[in-house]
Amino acid sequence: MTFFSIGKDIDIVKNDERSLEVLRYSSGADSTLGILSEIGPEGREFLGYTLEDEWREEKVSAETRIPEGTYEIKLRTTGGFHNRYLSKFGADFHKGMLHVQDVPGFEYILIHTGNTDEHTMGCLLVADSSQQNITKDGFIGASTAAYKRIYPFILIMTTLAIKRN
Numbered sequence: 001m002t003f004f005s006i007g008k009d010i011d012i013v014k015n016d017e018r019s020l021e022v023l024r025y026s027s028g029a030d031s032t033l034g035i036l037s038e039i040g041p042e043g044r045e046f047l048g049y050t051l052e053d054e055w056r057e058e059k060v061s062a063e064t065r066i067p068e069g070t071y072e073i074k075l076r077t078t079g080g081f082h083n084r085y086l087s088k089f090g091a092d093f094h095k096g097m098l099h100v101q102d103v104p105g106f107e108y109i110l111i112h113t114g115n116t117d118e119h120t121m122g123c124l125l126v127a128d129s130s131q132q133n134i135t136k137d138g139f140i141g142a143s144t145a146a147y148k149r150i151y152p153f154i155l156i157m158t159t160l161a162i163k164r165n
Contacts, residue, residue: 017041020154022050022124028133030054031117032065033140036126036150047153048146049130051138053120059105062121066109072101073111073154081110089148098154100124111154113143126150 018040026033034050052065075096076082085094098111106122114125116139126147127140 020047024052026133026138027055028138031120031133031138033130033133033138034124038153047150049127049140051114051117051120051125051127051130051140053117053122064122066100066103066106066122066124069103071103071109074099074101075155076108076110079108081112085112093148093151095155098151113147115140115143 018038021037021039021044022034023037024032024034031054032052034052036047036050038045038047053063054065056064076099077096079097082094082097085097088094100109100111103109110123111126112123113127114120114123115127116137119125125140125143128142128146128149129140131139131141133139
């Protein structure tokens, strides 16, 4: 059972407790950039960059980032993304899509690969590099490499937190 939290501080981390956190650091016209970290007894460790859709007061389907909060992540083993990733990464690696649960007003929020807000569909993208989204559209790079590195790690985590900028 993995949890994913947006905008919630983690006050105490027990010696055997680890979680993930996305800290949103730049909210542009079409995208939101963040940093994915592991939170553990030793502190915060950088794992990669994230890109989400922009913030909107009223949700627009597949064009709005998810609200702050704490969310459980389960594996989704049905659907087009799962089938494509199973084919792309193989059954030895891919056990299911990282599916963010019980997001108010949202369905099928996944953590997956991609480079721009055109690839998000309301989901979170992960990558190894990031470009600013202030004077141009946000872009993250080396997404597949980051996903392959981060995916096995997320499978064993218990909590993921995402904070606003």
